[in-house]
Amino acid sequence: xxxxxxxxxxxxxxxxxxxxxxxxxxxxxxxxxxxxxxxxxxxxxxxxxxxxxxxxxxxxxxxxxxxxxxxxxxxxxxxxxxxxxxxxxxxxxxxxxxxxxxxxxxxxxxxxxxxxxxxxxxxxxxxxxxxxxxxxxxxxxxxxxxxxxxxxxxxxxxxxxxxxxxxxxxxxxxxxxxxxxxxxxxxxxxxxxxxxxxxxxxxxxxxxxxxxxxxxxxxxxxxxxxxxxxxxxxxxxxxxxxxxxxxxxxxx
Amino acid sequence: xxxxxxxxxxxxxxxxxxxxxxxxxxxxxxxxxxxxxxxxxxxxxxxxxxxxxxxxxxxxxxxxxxxxxxxxxxxxxxxxxxxxxxxxxxxxxxxxxxxxxxxxxxxxxxxxxxxxxxxxxxxxxxxxxxxxxxxxxxxxxxxxxxxxxxxxxxxxxxxxxxxxxxxxxxxxxxxxxxxxxxxxxxxxxxxxxxxxxxxxxxxxxxxxxxxxxxxxxxxxxxxxxxxxxxxxxxxxxxxxxxxxxxxxxxxxxxxxxxxxxxxxxxxxxxxxxxxxxxxxxxxxxxxxxxxxxxxxxxxxxxxxxxxxx
Amino acid sequence: xxxxxxxxxxxxxxxxxxxxxxxxxxxxxxxxxxxxxxxxxxxxxxxxxxxxxxxxxxxxxxxxxxxxxxxxxxxxxxxxxxxxxxxxxxxxxxxxxxxxxxxxxxxxxxxxxxxxxxxxxxxxxxxxxxxxxxxxxxxxxxxxxxxxxxxxxxxxxxxxxxxxxxxxxxxxxxxxxxxxxxxxxxxxxxxxxxxxxxxxxxxxxxxxxxxxxxxxxxxxxxxxxxxxxxxxxxxxxxxxxxxxxxxxxxxxxxxxxxxxxxxxxxxxxxxxxxxxxxxxx
Numbered sequence: 001x002x003x004x005x006x007x008x009x010x011x012x013x014x015x016x017x018x019x020x021x022x023x024x025x026x027x028x029x030x031x032x033x034x035x036x037x038x039x040x041x042x043x044x045x046x047x048x049x050x051x052x053x054x055x056x057x058x059x060x061x062x063x064x065x066x067x068x069x070x071x072x073x074x075x076x077x078x079x080x081x082x083x084x085x086x087x088x089x090x091x092x093x094x095x096x097x098x099x100x101x102x103x104x105x106x107x108x109x110x111x112x113x114x115x116x117x118x119x120x121x122x123x124x125x126x127x128x129x130x131x132x133x134x135x136x137x138x139x140x141x142x143x144x145x146x147x148x149x150x151x152x153x154x155x156x157x158x159x160x161x162x163x164x165x166x167x168x169x170x171x172x173x174x175x176x177x178x179x180x181x182x183x184x185x186x187x188x189x190x191x192x193x194x195x196x197x198x199x200x201x202x203x204x205x206x207x208x209x210x211x212x213x214x215x216x217x218x219x220x221x222x223x224x225x226x227x228x229x230x231x232x233x234x235x236x237x238x239x240x241x242x243x244x245x246x247x248x249x250x251x252x
Numbered sequence: 253x254x255x256x257x258x259x260x261x262x263x264x265x266x267x268x269x270x271x272x273x274x275x276x277x278x279x280x281x282x283x284x285x286x287x288x289x290x291x292x293x294x295x296x297x298x299x300x301x302x303x304x305x306x307x308x309x310x311x312x313x314x315x316x317x318x319x320x321x322x323x324x325x326x327x328x329x330x331x332x333x334x335x336x337x338x339x340x341x342x343x344x345x346x347x348x349x350x351x352x353x354x355x356x357x358x359x360x361x362x363x364x365x366x367x368x369x370x371x372x373x374x375x376x377x378x379x380x381x382x383x384x385x386x387x388x389x390x391x392x393x394x395x396x397x398x399x400x401x402x403x404x405x406x407x408x409x410x411x412x413x414x415x416x417x418x419x420x421x422x423x424x425x426x427x428x429x430x431x432x433x434x435x436x437x438x439x440x441x442x443x444x445x446x447x448x449x450x451x452x453x454x455x456x457x458x459x460x461x462x463x464x465x466x467x468x469x470x471x472x473x474x475x476x477x478x479x480x481x482x483x484x485x486x487x488x489x490x491x492x493x494x495x496x497x498x499x500x501x502x503x504x505x506x507x508x509x510x511x512x513x514x515x516x517x518x519x520x521x522x523x524x525x526x527x528x529x530x531x532x533x534x535x536x537x538x539x540x541x542x543x544x545x546x547x548x549x550x551x552x553x554x555x556x557x558x559x560x561x
Numbered sequence: 562x563x564x565x566x567x568x569x570x571x572x573x574x575x576x577x578x579x580x581x582x583x584x585x586x587x588x589x590x591x592x593x594x595x596x597x598x599x600x601x602x603x604x605x606x607x608x609x610x611x612x613x614x615x616x617x618x619x620x621x622x623x624x625x626x627x628x629x630x631x632x633x634x635x636x637x638x639x640x641x642x643x644x645x646x647x648x649x650x651x652x653x654x655x656x657x658x659x660x661x662x663x664x665x666x667x668x669x670x671x672x673x674x675x676x677x678x679x680x681x682x683x684x685x686x687x688x689x690x691x692x693x694x695x696x697x698x699x700x701x702x703x704x705x706x707x708x709x710x711x712x713x714x715x716x717x718x719x720x721x722x723x724x725x726x727x728x729x730x731x732x733x734x735x736x737x738x739x740x741x742x743x744x745x746x747x748x749x750x751x752x753x754x755x756x757x758x759x760x761x762x763x764x765x766x767x768x769x770x771x772x773x774x775x776x777x778x779x780x781x782x783x784x785x786x787x788x789x790x791x792x793x794x795x796x797x798x799x800x801x802x803x804x805x806x807x808x809x810x811x812x813x814x815x816x817x818x819x820x821x822x823x824x825x826x827x828x829x830x831x832x833x834x835x836x837x838x839x840x841x842x
Contacts, residue, residue: 051447053443053446053447056439056442056443056446058350058351079570079574081449081450081451081570081573081574082449082570083449084446084447084448084449085448085449086449088447088448089443089447091440091443091444091447093440095438095440095441095443095444096444097441097444097445097458097461097462098461098462099461107445107448108448108449108450111448111449111450111451111454111573112448112449112566112569112570113566113569114566158444161444161448162447162448165448165449258741260741260743260744261741261742261743263743264742264743264746264747265656265660265742265743267652268652268653268655268656268659268660269656269660270652271648271649271650271651271652271653271655271656271717272652272653272656272657272661272665272666272669272717273669274649274653274713275653275669275672275673275676275713275714275717276668276669276672278676278710278713279672279675279676281687281691282679282683282684282687285687285690285691286683286686286687286690288690289690336587337587337590337591339587340583340584340586340587340588341584341587341588341591343584344581344584344585344587344588345588347584348581348584348585349585349588357588357592359835360591360592360595361591361592361595362831363595363828363831364591364594364595366767366768366771366827366828366831367595367598367771367824367827368770368771368772368773368798368823368824368827369771369772369773369774370771370773370798370801370802370805370820371598371602371771371801371820371823371824372598373802373805374801374805374816374817374820375598375601375602377805377806378601378605378805378813378817379597379601420594423591424591427591451573451574451576451577452577452580452581453576453577453580453581454573454577456580473678476678477678479680480678480679480680480681480682480683481680482680482681482682482773482774483773483774483798483802487802487805487806507680507682507774510682510686511682511774511777514685514686514689514777514778515777515778515781526686527686527690530682530683530686533680533682533683534679534680534683537678537679537680537683538675538678538679540678541674541675541677541678541679542671542675544678545671545674545675
């Protein structure tokens with residue numbers, strides 16, 4: 001299996017506090033990798049190092065190498081804007097822009113100048129909405145405000161918005177944590193569908209969710225990567241004692 | 253609860269209520285006294301007072317239009333100059349400046365707001381007016397002299413100088429409100445844009461979109477201040493009751509008319525005319541400020557994105 | 562990335578860069594204006610400043626003169642304004658913070674905010690009709706009242722905000738011990754908010770010290786030392802206005818010197834407050 005992202009010896013600091021310790025990992029192409037672990041274990045921080053979202057925090061600092069398609073994204077002179085186009089992100093709480101449904105999805109296409117003309121833009125927006133399994137529910141009201149949608153629909157809109165700029169990797173930071181079970185199920189089905197085209201990394205605090213959607217699972221604790229194995233093995237016969245304690249609910 | 257407790261509480265609350273009510277009483281009393289004291293001209297001239305172009309107190313002729321025009325024109329010049337700068341400063345502070353610089357910058361901008369109006373006036377007379385007469389005005393006449401705005405004699409005192417002084421004075425006010433509304437925009441909006449590969453400026457535009465109604469409120473608040481600003485503009489606008497398209501010509505505003513003529517208004521009808529025009533100023537600024545407040549509240553209570561994001 | 566896309570990409574980054582520079586330029590322009598104004602005041606003010614100037618009363622042109630009576634007048638009227646305005650403003654602020662969630666509180670808060678934006682010259686006219694006309698002449702009393710009316714809504718709103726910063730757990734702790742509300746407010750909440758309230762009061766005092774328009778026809782002006790509240794009274798700001806708009810060079814010089822005193826005082830208050838609050842919060 002070819003690896004899409006290759007992380008070696010990554011340390012991460014907030015000011016003087018070290019949040020991640022010497023993490024190395026290979027993230028495969030067109031699979032779903034889940035990050036699990038107790039809250040505060042660094043799984044979200046780690047996710048955000050993969051598109052350099054932590055750059056927005058002034059005191060944050062990463063050391064180590066993160067290669068995407070063989071290129072180190074922490075090398076000096078890296079184009080962060082281009083990086084983030086390639087590595088899309090979906091957040092814990094849905095965060096649509098105060099615009100119409102159509103304009104939310106069109107936003108990334110427009111700023112990146114991906115469309116040839118108006119018809120092409122329309123087509124791309126509809127494709128993204130279809131891929132995010134939302135088109136059927138919103139096709140009659142593309143021009144109404146995104147805030148009129150339900151929580152689950154808003155989250156799928158944010159997924160559509162991310163898909164529209166044609167990323168290669170999608171990072172998801174607990175995308176279903178604020179949703180009800182039915183909306184959650186839709187997101188999970190979507191994740192499984194999307195891995196045919198994209199490499200997906202999903203952070204979740206829900207171990208059942210990890211076991212349902214992912215091919216590989218990484219378990220973090222106190223900023224360290226404890227174990228990284230195929231999901232099936234992880235949940236039946238983990239290598240590490242700590243992992244076993246965690247997934248059997250002995251702590252966390 | 254003990255008896256003294258409840259009596260004490262009632263007394264306490266009543267005393268505070270009186271203090272709070274004083275604010276409503278002040279506004280009601282301003283309105284009442286000004287209407288009372290302007291009845292002579294309200295009854296005598298009616299609406300004609302607002303549309304008349306001649307202001308000749310000696311002949312008991314009172315038309316407020318030149319002052320209304322002067323107030324609006326100087327305020328519009330002030331807004332046109334101040335809006336881009338205020339937005340720029342606020343955006344720089346909230347979105348772009350290194351975090352360590354943001355607070356000192358905010359403090360310096362607040363100091364700009366703390367300088368008294370009469371001091372701006374003094375600076376306007378002796379520094380800004382000569383600069384406009386000798387440099388800026390000459391430049392504008394050389395290159396844009398074909399525009400009617402920039403014709404006429406350059407004295408340094410006039411509409412443009414007034415507008416620029418007003419712009420300097422309302423900039424800190426607009427800036428600080430815009431800064432507050434930008435800070436109220438949830439970080440998740442910025443992250444959403446960045447994650448799509450937006451540049452810093454594109455991200456800022458998303459933030460501005462979120463804050464639109466608050467920014468409008470800030471601008472309206474600035475407009476209210478510009479309309480009511482008195483001392484500085486009195487000192488540099490030239491106090492001439494004329495309506496001229498040229499920005500170099502002297503003009504007058506309602507507030508500066510009051511500042512420079514109220515003390516010498518001895519006869520009843522002249523005083524009534526001045527108080528009536530003051531009443532107009534009061535009502536306009538009251539409504540403008542109320543509107544600004546409503547627009548800013550809309551952001552604070554999160555009727556748009558904040559609630560959902 | 563295609564050729565076309567690459568071009569678009571670098572153009573976007575250049576635009577972003579330019580906009581950052583532009584906003585920074587706006588900021589440095591605004592700060593530059595501040596420094597320009599302050600340095601003018603410093604340079605031109607210092608040259609006419611002397612101890613005599615701070616003590617003397619205005620004299621006919623050519624005979625020197627000073628701002629002693631104006632400083633005294635400003636101090637008296639500001640003190641009077643604080644005496645009236647602070648209790649009412651702070652009281653109103655406490656009411657708004659502790660009982661102000663009903664319709665009356667909401668309306669009062671809204672009207673207070675709107676009153677803050679009403680031009681101070683309007684307050685001057687109002688006090689003229691309210692105090693000067695019945696008394697038959699301008700007076701320090703009228704000037705002080707006008708300044709007090711400007712203070713009240715400002716102090717009320719800052720007091721309210723400061724009290725609202727006091728954590729609710731402090732109130733609940735005391736109420737749970739059976740203390741009546743008024744004791745809780747006076748003994749627990751107000752002391753906790755006192756630095757903030759004092760800060761707001763000082764800033765309001767700085768603000769009214771710089772007011773000119775409401776004094777023009779309430780306190781008018783005076784050429785003499787005068788402690789009587791029923792007489793016209795001089796003030797620094799009106800004196801600056803008169804000197805600045807006078808025809809003579811020596812008057813202009815005195816306007817700058819008086820401004821140096823006024824602005825120095827106001828900046829001093831602002832900077833002091835700044836450092837006090839920095840430690841506290």
